[in-house]
Each structure stands twice: as structure tokens, then as C-alpha cells.
Amino acid sequence: MNHPALIAVDWGTSSMRSALLGADGTLRDERGGGPGILAVPADGFASDLLAHIRPWRSQHGPLPIILSGMIGSRQGWVEVPYLTCPASKSELAHHLYRHATDSLGPVHIVPGLSIDPPGQAPDVMRGEETQIVGVLDGSSSEDGLYVLPGTHSKWVTVENGRITHFATYMTGEIFAALRHHTILGRLMPEGTDQTDTTTFKQGVGAGSAEGPPGALLQRVFATRTLGLFDRMPLASLSSYLSGLLIGAEISAAFADKRLKRHFTIVGSAPALAEHYSAAARILDLETSIAPASCAARGAYLLARAAGLIKGTSS
Amino acid sequence: MNHPALIAVDWGTSSMRSALLGADGTLRDERGGGPGILAVPADGFASDLLAHIRPWRSQHGPLPIILSGMIGSRQGWVEVPYLTCPASKSELAHHLYRHATDSLGPVHIVPGLSIDPPGQAPDVMRGEETQIVGVLDGSSSEDGLYVLPGTHSKWVTVENGRITHFATYMTGEIFAALRHHTILGRLMPEGTDQTDTTTFKQGVGAGSAEGPPGALLQRVFATRTLGLFDRMPLASLSSYLSGLLIGAEISAAFADKRLKRHFTIVGSAPALAEHYSAAARILDLETSIAPASCAARGAYLLARAAGLIKGTSS
Numbered sequence: 001m002n003h004p005a006l007i008a009v010d011w012g013t014s015s016m017r018s019a020l021l022g023a024d025g026t027l028r029d030e031r032g033g034g035p036g037i038l039a040v041p042a043d044g045f046a047s048d049l050l051a052h053i054r055p056w057r058s059q060h061g062p063l064p065i066i067l068s069g070m071i072g073s074r075q076g077w078v079e080v081p082y083l084t085c086p087a088s089k090s091e092l093a094h095h096l097y098r099h100a101t102d103s104l105g106p107v108h109i110v111p112g113l114s115i116d117p118p119g120q121a122p123d124v125m126r127g128e129e130t131q132i133v134g135v136l137d138g139s140s141s142e143d144g145l146y147v148l149p150g151t152h153s154k155w156v157t158v159e160n161g162r163i164t165h166f167a168t169y170m171t172g173e174i175f176a177a178l179r180h181h182t183i184l185g186r187l188m189p190e191g192t193d194q195t196d197t198t199t200f201k202q203g204v205g206a207g208s209a210e211g212p213p214g215a216l217l218q219r220v221f222a223t224r225t226l227g228l229f230d231r232m233p234l235a236s237l238s239s240y241l242s243g244l245l246i247g248a249e250i251s252a253a254f255a256d257k258r259l260k261r262h263f264t265i266v267g268s269a270p271a272l273a274e275h276y277s278a279a280a281r282i283l284d285l286e287t288s289i290a291p292a293s294c295a296a297r298g299a300y301l302l303a304r305a306a307g308l309i310k311g312t313s314s
Numbered sequence: 315m316n317h318p319a320l321i322a323v324d325w326g327t328s329s330m331r332s333a334l335l336g337a338d339g340t341l342r343d344e345r346g347g348g349p350g351i352l353a354v355p356a357d358g359f360a361s362d363l364l365a366h367i368r369p370w371r372s373q374h375g376p377l378p379i380i381l382s383g384m385i386g387s388r389q390g391w392v393e394v395p396y397l398t399c400p401a402s403k404s405e406l407a408h409h410l411y412r413h414a415t416d417s418l419g420p421v422h423i424v425p426g427l428s429i430d431p432p433g434q435a436p437d438v439m440r441g442e443e444t445q446i447v448g449v450l451d452g453s454s455s456e457d458g459l460y461v462l463p464g465t466h467s468k469w470v471t472v473e474n475g476r477i478t479h480f481a482t483y484m485t486g487e488i489f490a491a492l493r494h495h496t497i498l499g500r501l502m503p504e505g506t507d508q509t510d511t512t513t514f515k516q517g518v519g520a521g522s523a524e525g526p527p528g529a530l531l532q533r534v535f536a537t538r539t540l541g542l543f544d545r546m547p548l549a550s551l552s553s554y555l556s557g558l559l560i561g562a563e564i565s566a567a568f569a570d571k572r573l574k575r576h577f578t579i580v581g582s583a584p585a586l587a588e589h590y591s592a593a594a595r596i597l598d599l600e601t602s603i604a605p606a607s608c609a610a611r612g613a614y615l616l617a618r619a620a621g622l623i624k625g626t627s628s
Contacts, residue, residue: 121520121536122543152497152535169531170496177491182484183466206435207527214566216527217483217559221466222435228388229436245531252528 004028004060005309007053008299011071012127013038019296020056020063023309027296029056037076045077046101064308066299068110069127072097082114082124086164089133093305110302115166123168127295128154131267132163134298135290145263146290147253149246149272151176155253155263169249175242178220187227188237195271196236197278203243204279208251216248246279254285266290318342318374319623321367322613325385326441327352333610334370334377337623341610343370351383351390359391360415378622380613382424383441386411396428396438400478403447407619424616429480437482441609442468445581446477448612449604459577460604461567463560463590465490469567469577483563489556492534501541502551509585510550511592517557518593522565530562560593568599580604 005023009016016034019027034052037045049065056063072080080097097109112126128148135146136158146156151172157165179185179193206219223241226232232240254260263280265273265287273289280287291297303309319337323330330348333341348366351359363379370377386394394411411423426440442462449460450472460470465486471479493499493507520533537555540546546554568574577594579587579601587603594601605611617623 116543121533122539122545123535124539124542167532168535169528170498170535171531173496174492174531174534177495178488181491181495182487184484209527211527212562212566212569213521213523213525213527213530213533214483214559214562214564215569216530217485217488217563218481218566219435219527220488221437221482221484225436225438228438229430231436245528248526248528249531250528252526252532255526255529 002026002028004056004063006300006303007056007063007065008296008303009034009049009053009065009067009071010069010127010130010295010299011067011076012036012069013075016052017295018053019293019299020060021296021300025297025300025304027293030296031055037070037073045071046103049107050103062105064303065104065107066096066110066303066308067107068130068295068299072109072112073126078109080109080111083111085113085115085166086159086162087113087129088162089136089301090305091162092129092133093302096302096306096308108303108306108308110299113163113166123166125154125166125168128156128166128267129163130298130302131294132156132158132298133301134294134296135264135266136161137297137301145253145260146266147250147263147276148266149268149276153249167253169253171245171249175245178223178241179238184220184223184237184241187224187234189235193238193242194235195242195275196233196239199232199236200239200243200275200278201282202232203240203245204247204282205243206240207244207247207249208283219244219248242275243279246275247283250276250279250283250285254283262286262288264288264290267292267294316340316342318370318377320614320617321370321377321379322610322617323348323363323367323379323381323385324383324441324444324609324613325381325390326350326383327389330366331609332367333607333613334374335610335614339611339614339618341607344610345369351385351387359385360417363421364417376419378617379418379421380410380424380617380622381421382444382609382613386423386426387440392423394423394425397425399427399429399480400473400476401427401443402476403450403615404619405476406443406447407616410616410620410622422617422620422622424613427477427480437480439468439480439482442470442480442581443477444612444616445608446470446472446612447615448608448610449578449580450475451611451615459567459574460580461564461577461590462580463582463586467563481567483567485559485563489559492537492555493552498534498537498551498555501538501548503549507552507556508549509556509589510547510553513546513550514553514557514589514592515596516546517554517559518561518596519557520554521558521561521563522597533558533562556589557593560589561597564590564593564597564599568597576600576602578602578604581606581608
């Protein structure tokens with residue numbers, strides 16, 4: 001049961017990462033460093049994918065291929081319609097999009113998810129749903145709140161094994177825009193930002209304090225005045241700003257979930273996961289950190305549920 | 315009383331604007347287009363100012379000079395200590411900073427204002443205090459709430475003729491950073507943004523809805539999804555984003571001022587003032603728009619109160 005049986009590709013805007021999986025789900029090999037979709041010409045997806053997985057293909061022959069992430073977006077290989085929330089693993093597996101290719105045979109693209117609550121703006125995800133499936137791993141006891149932090153943090157609610165709600169917070173991208181393209185960055189020393197735990201915590205406190213949404217437009221300005229008034233080392237201002245935005249994000253994500261005091265951090269770099277854990281502790285919340293390989297695991301579970309892997313069934 | 319008696323210079327980060335005023339405050343002449351302080355070398359302020367006002371000096375001889383704005387900042391000619399809030403016209407006039415120069419004689423720089431509330435970050439302004447003095451114009455009946463919208467909007471509370479509180483919202487700069495340096499701008503057509511009144515109003519509604527500060531990190535993402543879902547013309551997305559941020563700003567500025575339903579818009583371009591007026595109407599607030607020349611008027615009133623103008627007294 002441990003022979004290679006699936007290639008799972010997490011293909012995002014700026015990166016591509018592949019996993020070779022055994023029929024029982026064992027991770028046999030991994031490859032990173034492939035081109036993100038924005039670096040691939042419209043007619044180049046098949047050849048770039050083939051180049052990326054050629055060593056595996058040479059050694060093991062053709063294998064089923066499952067793709068997740070922005071590869072299924074309008075800017076990707078083929079636009080796969082979003083599945084509407086709520087959605088379970090088996091519903092996602094049922095809606096895998098089969099895309100025929102000459103050189104690779106069919107590839108299977110995981111649909112993204114959309115949510116369209118009345119009176120609110122719609123929201124979307126592509127790729128995160130596969131990571132969540134990997135974290136849940138078939139268990140229906142894993143209900144709760146999950147965050148996939150980063151450029152666009154996704155907060156995902158799981159109930160009875162289904163993704164029932166999610167919301168995107170542009171925290172990482174707004175941090176970068178403020179850091180590099182506003183006056184707030186002017187006082188910050190050039191070079192890589194180092195985390196200052198003390199000022200990060202001060203930022204979390206300031207960002208999570210009560211107030212209306214527009215208060216954030218005012219609070220971020222403190223990143224400048226605290227530096228001007230020598231209340232904080234200039235090298236620590238970026239930690240303050242990061243804490244402020246992450247604190248605001250987490251407390252907003254929990255604003256209508258007062259009874260829950262826990263969330264799971266999924267699929268982020270260890271340093272970023274630690275930032276979210278540290279912020280959570282300040283806000284009196286508990287966290288768990290999901291295993292790093294959940295994207296490949298989720299793709300495997302979806303492929304198995306869809307019957308793509310020989311000799312197994314969901 | 316109408317002979318030229320004062321040169322008032324509004325000298326900011328990116329622009330310089332001067333006024334020639336009569337002893338009775340009449341505006342005799344104006345000049346724009348001078349270099350902002352960031353374009354002036356550290357030893358070049360006197361010569362650049364002299365070049366800018368030379369025609370007046372040639373015609374009328376030496377006149378008292380009063381400067382306001384970022385010229386008194388660390389990046390300006392000389393760093394003038396902030397006056398602490400609350401502050402009145404006469405307190406500002408009393409703290410004009412006399413800076414001796416070889417070529418121009420003494421110049422007088424209006425101090426900026428700082429506020430440092432316990433448990434909150436400090437805040438600062440330079441230049442806006444002079445505009446507020448010009449709007450009040452010696453009247454003590456003009457108590458109320460004033461906004462100077464723009465890159466860094468300042469919301470200023472005046473009570474009994476004194477500036478008692480203010481707060482900076484980075485609305486304009488954050489709009490520009492989101493528009494030009496995040497994914498939100500990707501769906502927006504290149505070129506000058508035209509205002510779409512309908513989507514601007516929708517943005518105001520979304521931005522002013524109740525919620526915690528971090529909700530703003532989520533709400534701005536709707537600028538993308540509303541475009542992706544064809545709910546809004548792509549050319550109107552920038553109006554939506556502008557309305558969202560301005561709506562959030564105004565409702566936050568009023569969050570702890572529930573009894574007041576009016577504010578005065580000071581010193582902004584007519585189009586921007588109209589945006590703030592339109593947003594206010596949606597939020598059931600009333601507005602007035604102050605005259606455009608309040609910076610020169612404020613400088614005149616401060617100079618007169620400081621006894622810089624011969625033959626007058628405050």
C-alpha cells in the first residue's frame with residue numbers, strides 16, 4: 001500500500017509545491033521552488049507542471065495529479081467555479097474539476113470556496129479549503145475555529161465536519177503596504193525587521209482595544225508618534241505595527257464568537273504561527289498549531305474520497 | 315491700514331504657499347509653487363524662502379515673516395517644540411519661535427501641537443493649528459468639531475476657543491497604499507479615479523457599520539470580491555474603497571461624541587470636501603465648509619496677537 005499513488009500540487013500565486021504520496025497517504029517525496037501561476041504564460045501550465053514532476057514520472061510512470069490553490073482561478077490554468085459554503089470533504093471531492101491535457105492526461109483541480117452572506121460582501125478562498133481538509137483528516141471532532149495567517153488571513157469555522165463560514169483579513173498585505181509605502185516606515189531602520197516581543201505585545205494591546213472599525217485608521221498612526229516621542233526604539237516600531245494589526249485581526253475574528261476561547265493555526269511559517277500564539281495569549285485565548293504538511297494531506301484525502309487512488313476507497 | 319504688513323508662509327512637506335497680508339488682514343497677494351521642506355537642503359531654507367518672496371521684498375522692503383507647517387519639524391528648518399494641548403490662539407501666539415537669520419532677519423515659526431492622553435499614544439500636528447485659528451477668527455462661539463481631511467486627516471475639538479483635543483486618521487495615505495500597493499488595485503482600471511456616487515455611498519455604509527477595529531482589515535477585502543462577483547463596475551471599485559475608509563473615519567471620529575451632529579470641513583480641495591459632506595449626509599450628520607484661505611488668516615491672527623504687525627494689537 002505504500003507505492004507512489006498520487007501527486008499533489010499546491011499551486012499558488014507566487015509559488016508551487018508538490019508532494020509524492022503513497023497509496024496509504026505516506027509522504028514519499030516533496031519538491032518546492034516551482035513557478036507561481038503569475039510567472040507562467042497562459043499556455044505554459046502543462047509544460048511547467050510536467051517539468052516540475054518529471055523525476056517522479058520517470059521513476060514511477062503516470063500518476064493521478066491533484067492541484068489546489070490559485071491554479072483554479074481566472075489567472076490560473078482553468079477557472080474552476082467556487083463551491084458554495086457550507087462544504088464538507090466529500091462535497092469538495094465530488095466537485096473536483098477534471099481538466100484533460102495532452103501531455104499529462106487528466107489533472108484534477110480542487111474548487112475554491114465562496115461565501116455570500118445576505119447583506120454582506122462575498123468572500124472567497126482557493127487552497128485553504130484543502131489545508132483545512134488535511135487538518136480535519138476525516139475526524140468530525142475537530143469542529144472549531146481555524147486561522148491560516150499570512151498575506152490574506154483566512155478565519156474558517158468548521159461545524160460537524162463542514163466548513164460553514166470564513167472571512168478574509170488582509171492583515172499581512174496591509175502590514176507590508178503600511179511598512180513600505182507610508183510614512184510609518186520612514187522611522188523604521190532599513191533591513192529585515194526583528195521581532196521585539198515587548199513592543200509586539202504593546203501593539204496587540206492597542207490593536208485589540210475596543211472601538212469602532214475606523215479607530216484602526218487612527219491607531220496605526222501611533223507607530224509614528226511613539227517613535228517621534230522616543231517611547232519606543234525605532235527598531236521596534238515594526239513589531240508594534242505587526243502586533244497592532246494581528247491583535248486587531250484576532251479580536252475581530254472572535255468578536256461574535258465570545259464563547260469560544262480557542263483556535264488552531266494552520267499552514268504558516270513557524271515564526272508567524274508563534275506571533276499568532278503570542279497575540280492569543282495576551283487576549284486570553286488558547287491555540288493549537290496544525291502540522292505543516294496539511295495541504296498535501298488534504299489533497300490526498302480529497303483524491304481518495306474521489307476515487308482517484310487505486311486500491312483505496314474513502 | 316491696508317499697506318502690506320506681513321508675509322505668511324504655509325510650508326509643508328511637499329509644498330510651500332505664501333500670502334502677503336495688509337495690516338488689517340486683507341489678502342494682498344499670493345504665491346504658490348515653492349519647494350516643500352523635503353526638497354530643500356538643510357542649509358537652504360533661508361535662500362529658498364528669500365527667492366520665493368523676493369518680488370514682495372523688492373517692492374515693499376523687509377516685512378515680518380511668519381511660518382507654519384512642517385517647516386518647524388525635525389526635517390524642517392529648525393525643530394520647534396510642540397505646544398501641549400489644550401491651546402488657544404493667544405497661547406500659540408505667545409509661543410511663536412523666533413529664529414534669527416542673516417539674510418531675512420528674524421522669522422517666526424508657529425509651534426505645532428501635541429496631545430498625550432494617559433493610556434493612549436501621543437499625537438501631533440503642525441500647520442493645522444494655524445488653519446483652525448484662521449477658521450475661529452477670534453470668535454469664541456465657534457466651538458465644535460473640525461476635520462482637516464487628507465493624507466493624514468486631523469479631527470480637532472474646540473471648546474471655549476481652545477483646541478482641547480485632536481486625533482489623526484491616516485485615511486488618505488492608507489487609501490493610496492491600498493490602491494497602489496495591494497491586490498485591491500489590481501482590478502481597478504489604470505488612470506485617474508472618477509468618483510461613482512452610488513458605490514461611494516455603498517462604501518460609506520459598509521465602512522461605518524458597527525464592528526470592532528479589526529473589522530476594517532476584513533471589510534476592505536470586499537473591494538476585491540465585489541469586483542470578482544460582478545456586483546460593482548471595476549471602474550467604481552476605487553470609489554467604494556474611498557467611501558469605506560471615509561465612512562469608517564467619520565463614524566470613528568464621532569464614536570464618543572454622540573450628542574454632536576455637526577462638523578466643519580477645513581482646508582481641503584473642493585472635491586475632497588464634497589466627499590466628506592456626502593459621507594456625512596449618509597451618516598445623518600451636518601457639515602459646514604470653512605473658507606479656503608484660513609491658513610493665511612490664522613497666521614495673520616497669530617502674528618497680530620504676538621505684536622508682529624506694526625500699528626495693531628490683538
